[in-house]
Amino acid sequence: MDEVSYLAGYDPRRYPAVAVTVDVVALTIRDGKLCVLLVERGTQPYAGQRALPGGFVKNETLDEAALREFAEETGLTPGQGELGRVHLEQLKTYGDPDRDPRMRVISVAYLAFAPRLPEPTAGTDAARAYWVPVDEAKDLAFDHDDVLADGLERARDKLEYTPLATAFTDPEFTISELRHVYAAVWGEELHAGNFHRKVLSVPGFVEGTGRTTARGGDRGGPRAKLYQAGDARLLHPALLRPTREDRVR
Amino acid sequence: MDEVSYLAGYDPRRYPAVAVTVDVVALTIRDGKLCVLLVERGTQPYAGQRALPGGFVKNETLDEAALREFAEETGLTPGQGELGRVHLEQLKTYGDPDRDPRMRVISVAYLAFAPRLPEPTAGTDAARAYWVPVDEAKDLAFDHDDVLADGLERARDKLEYTPLATAFTDPEFTISELRHVYAAVWGEELHAGNFHRKVLSVPGFVEGTGRTTARGGDRGGPRAKLYQAGDARLLHPALLRPTREDRVR
DNA sequence: CGAATAGTGTCTGTGAGACAGTATGTT
DNA sequence: AACATACTGTCTCACAGACACTATTCG
Known part of the structure; x- marks a missing residue:
């Protein structure tokens, strides 16, 4: 009924x-x-x-x-x-x-x-x-x-298929900060270089602001460029986390 | 509170x-x-x-x-x-x-x-x-x-990332029947050859039964092999539907 | 026979991941 | 100086999609 x-x-x-x-x-x-x-x-x-x-x-x-x-x-x-x-x-x-x-x-x-x-x-x-x-x-x-x-x-x-990782960051963030969000949520480290290229290659995920951080990292390194969230609501292609075979069956 | x-x-x-x-x-x-x-x-x-x-x-x-x-x-x-x-x-x-x-x-x-x-x-x-x-x-x-x-x-x-399409079919089904399920739910035709190979390549999606249909299709064609659902609970890699750019933003 | 379907082979473009390398900061 | 980090280049492998082709079966 x-x-x-x-x-x-x-x-x-x-x-x-x-x-x-x-x-x-x-x-x-x-x-x-x-x-x-x-x-x-x-x-x-x-x-x-x-x-x-x-x-x-x-x-x-x-x-x-x-x-x-x-x-x-x-x-x-x-x-x-x-x-x-x-x-x-x-x-x-x-x-x-x-x-x-x-x-x-x-x-x-x-x-x-x-x-x-x-x-x-x-x-x-x-x-x-x-x-x-x-x-x-x-x-x-x-x-x-x-x-x-x-x-x-x-x-x-x-995190895999939406840009919601940016909801955890400040309005302006570096690619490295974004990577740390993924690492914290997924509980595993990500390859810095590949992550960097991947994020920039997904249309609408992030957009550059032209600014950079005031200084480098605590332990050295160049100043990082600052980005803000783009207009994408879905990531395409998705940012798949490292495959775990046991998630499948 | x-x-x-x-x-x-x-x-x-x-x-x-x-x-x-x-x-x-x-x-x-x-x-x-x-x-x-x-x-x-x-x-x-x-x-x-x-x-x-x-x-x-x-x-x-x-x-x-x-x-x-x-x-x-x-x-x-x-x-x-x-x-x-x-x-x-x-x-x-x-x-x-x-x-x-x-x-x-x-x-x-x-x-x-x-x-x-x-x-x-x-x-x-x-x-x-x-x-x-x-x-x-x-x-x-x-x-x-x-x-x-x-x-x-x-x-x-x-349908993209789970084997649930098999929940729409009989316990034994042909790859073609499975393809028609996807076509009906997604509302678009899929390339028969590529779909066939893709389904068989995903581990645990389907498993062969050794049997075939009793006769070919109504309008001709060989008898198709029969399959049953495998033990996968997630499809890996996924069966992504044709990209629609407007789904992204 | 003609037509439709099952299933396979092959080529191409894209993208993920491994790895190396360069530039720019820090202590 | 030593080292960490930002970022880029390159190679390889996996896979999606386009296309062609063979074999089988129905009308």
């Missing part, structure tokens, strides 16, 4: 209550490591454990709910500055009947790619959230280990 | 009711055309219009709800025969506040790839569902036009 004919004679109050939340897998890169935003739980169940930030969906779209939660936890002001550069996309919905011990909770998970942000300030609502390297983010509350794993997989895939 | 601390002191009956449904974009190929399963709506709103099959989530996982809805509308018996060959995956969740005029409805959409199925029998519950070529499926109820469009996009992408 489709939702509609069903709803016609439906009194929602007679059915077991269902709650809908959004949870956000917010990723950024700090000190060359891929990090995820977590909050500490204060109440039961899972008190003291860490969880993904999230909350109830109010009278708003799902996308708006996710953006609002992200802004609240990071302390950023909606519709302003850094928040505008955050990429948010829907990831997957989790709804196993027993994923929350108290009642049926359907959670729409979102994936966020954020540039390096100021540490959430103490004293604000955002104080309880902090960035954790993804390989230290284990034993999360509820099914959030699964949600995080799905988010990481999606993020790694997206 | 995360979902959890919120829920601790939460009485769901005090909040506006939210309903959660699943809707299914079920695709199959009939007469060489990609078709989607639709139902005719009997009640307001959108009475008389067509919609994707769907319904309320009961005390079950979301995946189970989607499979149940699909089985109900097609008349297939759960856990049996043809139903076991259907591929089901979560597509996306739709939850705009006004997508249903009566109340807040969050819909988790699923995508199904089905082999050619018997036409739903009259006299059963499945009688009101029928297969419609996707290019004739317009003006659907609610936001189902968007859902269908998202499902088609996902299906076209999935």
Whole structure:
């Protein structure tokens, strides 16, 4: 029976209550490591454990709910500055009947790619959230280990065929910085020379600004040219990560 | 605030009711055309219009709800025969506040790839569902036009890097039949010779059965070898569809 | 026989990856 | 001076796509 004919004679109050939340897998890169935003739980169940930030969906779209939660936890002001550069996309919905011990909770998970942000300030609502390297983010509350794993997989895939790596950088970046983003997300080093040529050869991925860095690297080397994100929304050809035969079967 | 601390002191009956449904974009190929399963709506709103099959989530996982809805509308018996060959995956969740005029409805959409199925029998519950070529499926109820469009996009992408085209065929198929699946989903003809060689060169995509068709094609030609799906879960290298520059920007 | 199809051989252009090499910075 | 880094050149192999060709079977 489709939702509609069903709803016609439906009194929602007679059915077991269902709650809908959004949870956000917010990723950024700090000190060359891929990090995820977590909050500490204060109440039961899972008190003291860490969880993904999230909350109830109010009278708003799902996308708006996710953006609002992200802004609240990071302390950023909606519709302003850094928040505008955050990429948010829907990831997957989790709804196993027993994923929350108290009642049926359907959670729409979102994936966020954020540039390096100021540490959430103490004293604000955002104080309880902090960035954790993804390989230290284990034993999360509820099914959030699964949600995080799905988010990481999606993020790694997206770097291959979209220019979203630039969402992790400053507006102006060097090819080397971009390579470090890929290395952090994929967890493996990339050949500097080939990566450089490849990035420049993909139409619309990056465009030069004419500027260069003020000085060379900490340990020497020439000043690097600065680039900004181009207008491509898909990379063509894609930047395939080194083939892992075990990903195939 | 995360979902959890919120829920601790939460009485769901005090909040506006939210309903959660699943809707299914079920695709199959009939007469060489990609078709989607639709139902005719009997009640307001959108009475008389067509919609994707769907319904309320009961005390079950979301995946189970989607499979149940699909089985109900097609008349297939759960856990049996043809139903076991259907591929089901979560597509996306739709939850705009006004997508249903009566109340807040969050819909988790699923995508199904089905082999050619018997036409739903009259006299059963499945009688009101029928297969419609996707290019004739317009003006659907609610936001189902968007859902269908998202499902088609996902299906076209999935054929590139997974062996899911075999989910549209009989268990044993010819390379030519497989090519017609790609042609139907992508909406363009493929070079027969190159496609043939490409499919056989991808490890684990198909494996020969040693058998051949009983007779050649209707209009001549040798008997074709029969293949079955291999054990690959990802195609490597992928079967990229002809490049469309406008997909990139 | 004529036509359509299954399947293979071959050539060409593109791109990925390995490697080397040059120029320009740093400590 | 020693070394790291930015960036470019070159070679090789894999693969996509165009095209040609043979063999088989149907009407």
